[in-house]
Amino acid sequence: MKNPLQKLSMHKRMMLYFSVPLILVQILLCFLCYPQVVRHYREKTDYSMEQSVSQAISFTESYLRNMTYLANMVEDNGVIQNTLSADGFGEERPYMEQWLEYYELNKEFNSYEISNSIYRFCLYVPDEVMYAGNQYYFDGVSRLKERSDYVDLRYALNTGEDYVAISRERDGVDQQDTSQMVTLYHRIASKKEKEEELGICSISVSAKYFQDIMKNANITSEGLVYLMSENGRMITSSNSSILQKMQKKGILLNYGAELFMEKKKEGQKEYYITRQNVDGASWQMILIIPENEYEDQYRFLWLSAALMLGSMIAVIVLMSYLLSGYYVGRLKKLNVEMTGLESGNLNANLPITTEEDEIEEIYHNFNGMVQEVQRLMQEHYQLGKEVKMAEVRALQAQINPHFLYNTLDLINWISMDYGAEEIGTLTWNLARFYRLSLNHGKSLISIGEEVEHVEVYVNIENYHFDNAISLEVDVPEELKSYACLNIILQPFVENAIVHGIAEKPDIESCEIRICARREEQDIVFSVQDDGPGVDVKEMQKETQQDIRTAQHGYGVRNINFRLKLCFGEKYGVTYLESEKGTHVEIKIPVMTMAEAEEKI
Known part of the structure; x- marks a missing residue:
């Protein structure tokens, strides 16, 4: 069956040979890299969300620690302790005595509030006390009992724990100026009798601070971050309108086990849920993110990758078109002139x-x-x-x-495998290799050219093996002008490659060393590699076989035969024992080109 590509023009074929491998590589790289990029981006996003929640919890806990510290400071205050533990406190007493008592307490709380301006202090005293209705720094115990969560509050205080909840408290200087506050209730115990409760104090801070923390923790537009108490009471949230929508749909989660970015279906939609405890209060910070909003960012990545891939393919096709057009144009000129010459x-x-x-x-x-x-x-x-x-x-x-076509075919195949910029180097090495091999039909060549023949051969082979072949040549300059038979070194180098790195996949590199030395009137070449090695006795035996009856190893026996035929039995090929790889020596006489041409 005829190859469909043969129907295309040379220009189109070259463009395909140039562009298709590069496009396939780009597509493969995109398919391999995209999941890794998405995974890395997802990890970064999850880490960013985790940090946002952790930071929000840290800020929340910081406020709670401050409130606990201030409550303990109120409890440890000597004036407050003495006043609350005084005999007859909470009973009917002279007006002036209560007024002086109020003055001292008011001074202490005023000092606290000046030093901690964002916090509001309150001491709950028996309703019989004259200043119980002050509602500034003091309030009656009966107000606490009016709270719907008084049972929970009382239970927490009785067990020695602070109780934190939402309440409406004074927000400024004017006692009528109230707002929603986060309040910590603390039991003031007697320093003399730890089990004796002297009273209850509260430390309040505006709920707006916590709302701001929730807003900063919410990095999505449709998501929600909120604080939920253990008894199921909502403390505050990042967005009240979204909170109401989720409440109507029954999406909100209650206090429960800690979670991080777990996918859950609530109603008709799926959400990513994070739920973490807040130290210092029986609270949890809960983050709810709609799945579609979380996944939209990855669709942007996919679109970006597709656009980038499309742009790269367009550039590759354009460059391939221009490059192939340039070379085909030059070859068309040659074809036109050839056609004219034939005519x-x-x-x-x-x-x-x-x-x-x-x-x-x-x-x-x-x-x-x-x-x-x-x-x-x-x-x-x-x-x-x-x-x-x-x-x-x-x-x-x-x-x-x-x-023309054969040359173009060579250029095409090389460009498919290596790219157009390396065609020159490879073709030059190939041309030089065959010039030295053919040598205008002559059997004599200088040692320098014979060494160059091996070097260009290794250069070509390195294109096959990704520069895994290392050739080291140590031939003195004074020997390079002497004559030798052509192609007496390259077959040994070829054997080192073919029976080593090319034949055995576990061999990743090949090191070959060629040396030459003069021994009186002889020149000895040494070729050594680091491959799997050979049986020296067996190879020496095969070298001596008649080349007309040999079944394999023809190249080495041919070299040995030619050397002995031209120079005598003293010369030829000898295999030597080696700790690693193969070591062979080739001996020839010292002869100038003129002397060799006269002799042979």
Whole structure:
């Protein structure tokens, strides 16, 4: 079945080869990263909510601690203790005695209130006391008994605990100026007889302070934060209108076990619930957040990720289109000139720029071939020899569109795997590798070129193995000009890679070291790797086999055979024992290029 991509133009195919892998990588990265981003963002959001609630509780507890401290300070006050424990207190007494008593107590409470301006103080005395109806710093005990929660209040005080609740108390200098207050009721015990109750005092602070704390703790627009007492009484909330709506729908939670960001269904909707205790009072701070409001922030993340991915895909497609169009345009010029040359236009010529890339090299080769065709044609006309025409046809046969397509296919595949910017380096290494391998058909090469042959080979292989191959070359400069047979080092390097990092997935890297030293009139190469190693005796035995009957290991035996054939039995390949990897030595005679060409 024909590949559908073959029906597309070169421009479109190259654009697909460039863009599709990058787009797939981007999509894969988004799918892999998005859950992590959401999880991290959710953790941050939950942490922020936890901190908001914790901070609100901390502020609330701070107010309660202050109120407890002030109540204890009132209880420990000597004037108050003496007054409340005096004989006949609460009974009928002379007016002047009660007036002096009122004056002393009033002075103490006035001092407290000046020092703690946001707090309101009150002492509950028997109704028979003259100033019990003062309703400023003093009030009658009967007012407490009018409270609907008096039983709870009395129970808490009898057990030695403070009782905190909502009440309407004086809010300013004017005793008629009252507002909703959070009040702590404290039992004043006698310093002489701890079990004896002398009276009850209260410390009040405006409920607005607690409402502000609730508002700051609520980081959502439709959520609600409120304080609930153990006996099910509402203390205060962040938003009274939302509180009323939730009360009507039956969504509000009562005092219960502590929770943090647990999902619960209340009515027709689901909510995230947090419920934590408040120290210093039998209260809980409760946070209710509608699920849709909590999840909306993650929809924004998804939209942002989609927009970012779409933008990146658009940029990739645009860049791929421009890049592929640039290379295809240059190759189209070459195709046009080739077509013209095949049609008989011997004046075909491609403009040479300064880019010095592989396509530019093709341009140079094409122009050189055209010039050679022109030269051969001129010789044909001048000499009239058919053999010259055959040479022209041979050269023309070399210049055909298959060369273009094969070259383009190579560029395409490389660009798919590595990106367009690395095409130049890889193609240069490949071209250099084959030039050194073919060596214009000659079997002799300088040691320096033989080493370079190995280096470009390793460069190419490193593209396959993500630079996991390390090559160390230690060849003295004075040896590099001497001659050697070509391709006597590369097969050993290839074996180190093929039977090591390429064959065994658990090997993550490959280190190869090539050294050369002179021993009198010989040069000895040493090739050593850190791979799995070989059986030295077995390899030495296989090296000596006849290459015509060998079933495998042809490359190494071929090198050994060539060296002995050209230089004598003294020279060849020797495997050595090694603690790690494979160690092999190749011995050749010291010969200049001229001496080697004369001998071989």
